[in-house]
Amino acid sequence: GENVEQHPSTLSVQEGDSAVIKCTYSDSASNYFPWYKQELGKRPQLIIDIRSNVGEKKDQRIAVTLNKTAKHFSLHITETQPEDSAVYFCAASRWTNAGKSTFGDGTTLTVKP
Amino acid sequence: GAVVSQHPSWVICKSGTSVKIECRSLDFQATTMFWYRQFPKQSLMLMATSNEGSKATYEQGVEKDKFLINHASLTLSTLTVTSAHPEDSSFYICSAVTSGMRYDEQFFGPGTRLTVL
Numbered sequence: 001g002e003n004v005e006q007h008p009s010t011l012s013v014q015e016g017d018s019a020v021i022k023c024t025y026s027d028s029a030s031n032y033f034p035w036y037k038q039e040l041g042k043r044p045q046l047i048i049d050i051r052s053n054v055g056e057k058k059d060q061r062i063a064v065t066l067n068k069t070a071k072h073f074s075l076h077i078t079e080t081q082p083e084d085s086a087v088y089f090c091a092a093s094r095w096t097n098a099g100k101s102t103f104g105d106g107t108t109l110t111v112k113p
Numbered sequence: 114g115a116v117v118s119q120h121p122s123w124v125i126c127k128s129g130t131s132v133k134i135e136c137r138s139l140d141f142q143a144t145t146m147f148w149y150r151q152f153p154k155q156s157l158m159l160m161a162t163s164n165e166g167s168k169a170t171y172e173q174g175v176e177k178d179k180f181l182i183n184h185a186s187l188t189l190s191t192l193t194v195t196s197a198h199p200e201d202s203s204f205y206i207c208s209a210v211t212s213g214m215r216y217d218e219q220f221f222g223p224g225t226r227l228t229v230l
Contacts, residue, residue, distance in 0.1 A: 034218070043206060043221040044157065089156060100147065101219065103156045 002027040004092050006104025013080050014112050021107045023090035024072040030092040034101070035064060035075045038087045047088075048075070080111045116140055117209050119222035126197055127230055133193045134225045136207030142187035143209035147219065148180075151204040163190045197229045 003026040013019050025033075031052035036044035050057045050064045050073065057064050061080075066073040077084055087108050091101040116139040126132050136146055145164050149157040161169045161182050169182035181193040190209075194201055204226055208219040
């Protein structure tokens with residue numbers, strides 16, 4: 001089955017700096033890679049996603065890059081703000097599995113004011 | 114749109130009792146629902162995949178007789194934790210997908226915090 005590894009497990013940055021979280025996956029058939037933000041005790045919220053036919057996607061301060069050959073993808077947050085502090089999860093899935101995803105272990109991001 | 118609710122949001126029960134958690138898609142029909150368990154400071158672990166009108170598919174290591182899943186309609190799936198024990202205490206989250214929208218995206222419920230005394 002799919003195996004997703006996420007690094008780092010914790011990340012602390014100063015407000016205004018950039019944050020980068022990296023994930024690798026094992027199943028070359030995976031073709032959908034979402035990123036979720038989860039605040040304590042709440043549901044995961046999709047913040048950005050990328051499909052395997054695209055190498056990069058950007059939405060304001062958030063961007064995701066995908067390297068299919070190397071089987072890794074990254075989340076980039078620029079101009080970080082204290083409200084970006086949360087746990088971030090990457091995931092990988094095949095659309096033929098009707099949305100069944102394998103999640104990374106999560107990264108706790110702390111943005112210091 | 115694409116709202117998923119869960120009930121209850123939290124529950125405390127005695128060891129040995131059973132607890133039922135409901136997951137509803139409020140404004141769309143969910144062809145598939147997923148049940149996850151999340152222990153503190155850990156990732157979401159998929160427990161089972163639930164398809165309307167058919168038996169759930171359980172992940173390896175998840176006891177199907179302990180975690181009963183019923184997906185009776187396109188808007189409701191239930192998870193029953195039978196004979197709950199303290200080690201079952203966790204955050205249970207459901208999600209729903211539908212082929213009618215973006216095929217890949219999961220919509221998560223708000224989660225249910227289960228505490229077994």
